[in-house]
Amino acid sequence: MRIVYAGTPEFAVPALQALLASAHEVVAVYCQPDRPAGRGRKLTFGAVKQVAVEAGIPVEQPLSLKAVEEQDKLRAYAPDVLIVAAYGLILPQVVLDIPRYGCLNIHGSLLPRWRGAAPIHRAIQTGDTETGVTIMQMAAGLDTGDMLYKVVCPITATDGGQSIHDKLAALGASALLHTLDVLEAGKLQPEVQDDTLANYAHKLTKAEAQIDWTQSAAVIDRTIRAFDAYPVAFTLYEGQPLRLFASSLPSPLAGEGLGMGGNSSPPGTVIAESKSGIDIATGDGVVRILSLQLPGGKRLTAEQFLNGRSLLGVQL
Template sequence: MTQPLRIIFAGTPDFSVPPLQRLLDSPHEVVAVYTQPDRPAGRGRKLTASPVKQLAQQHDLPVFQPVSLKDPDAQAELSTLNADVMVVVAYGLILPKAVLDMPTYGCFNIHASLLPRWRGAAPIQRAIQMGDAETGVTIMQMDVGLDTGDMLTILKTPITADDTAQSLHDRLSQLGCDALMQTLDDLQAERLNPVKQNDAEATYAEKLNKAEAEIDWSQPANTLVRLIQAFNPWPVAFTQYDGQPLRLWRAKMGQETVSEKPPGLVISVTKDGVEVATGKGSLILEQLQPAGKKAMAAYDFAQARQLTGQRLGTEQAR
């Protein structure tokens, strides 16, 4: 099977853009793009096309934006496209069985984790938050379950101490392109080898919420550093200072042990940043953002304030 494949692409956010671009640069034919309906965005709440739609329009591709794919008319429309494969990347709509079965070879999903670990909405952030040593992308043959389909291709990458959700997001998006092209090559060469997931090893990547972004200084330093990195760029970890939220963008480990210092206490300020005591050890805040201001180096923030000896956080969050 060496004919170029007829592909429907379904995706919405920035993460989906590189895989669509890679398909456009390949010999395969992208016959249509599916993406979420335009949403209000920015201060003016102006209706804004998704990043995927913007790229599709630059290439004059047909764009479909159904509110649901359970709608019979939307399904009828999709069936007329006669696709070999549907490639799904962070699309955001549920694909019912009728849609999963429409393309000749079904629907392939790029999922940003090493399945069955981190099924669900926030695999990139949860992998960092929980201290995983590595992550990657899995190309999965989609079925009706939540990220439960057979695995077709897996590519791995280490998670470094410097990784934030943003840096890992960008790396995995590119890795997803490589894995997708490898999968399509394998499909054409008839050497795909689907592997069933072990459901007993599955973990669920709960959706992020702003409430969990508040720092509890009684937690160990390594837990808090991972949370700060995992929640950059959203929802952004924060603590309270002087009655105002203080957003925390970057941090690193400080001392392993800190004797008799209450959690949340600012121990010292150096060019490295602001050292804060935690439930176990200390961490060094490197970049933060006071209310109403831009993000800045923690050292610069400390210059205008007598921080040493003050406590961050509310009584409940220490």
């Protein structure tokens, strides 16, 4: 089939690479406009654009697809399908109607559980034990279209936003190829979403990344892991942000992770430190910090961080 692919960041790369290696023909790639990046604020190619340029595929980067001339340009590519993965622009109904088979979206959750901007992070933060990828027929609403194919991915106690992102990006590529095969064979069986089961995954903000130590250890642990790539959880230490990248819950079997009844230290107090991590009292239980970073410094393991310094007794 003739395919136009629309995506911008790393999440959308594996699926594009899979399409380029398949029997399908990618006739154009749509990305958001180049953005300034780095300390020099130079205009930088997004991850998807880089792959497309290297493959010699035409790249389109409109500011919007609402203009008639942009819609005509897309129509001229005569796509059988428009594949969308973390593209970042709203597609008007007229655009959804252009491809022969409409537009398919690679969505990073098991719909209808999480719709919206940050489904991976909200699934971890909320304590879901599984997530996955849904290939969806795009409709005018926000992630409301019919579901075409799902793949499940467990969320373990060691998973963070980055690890689940990478797993779902790979699963999305294989799920997409499977869906296209079934589409070509005329055997798709769309499933309507149950709107009563839907939750909105709000866009991430840096403000919500500040840890509230009066929350439970379980909530804090999930927040740190969910935000490990962006916006990165932090707490204040000597008036400066101390970034927290990885955490765990100490084992109750070892006499750790007790509720406040078993630990009288105020929330935010560092109550123990070792090569295994830095243990901090919370509103309910103890959370262990495994990786962290001081302002202007490098990301360090707890063992590296404690080499030559101590936080014992400090209240964050």
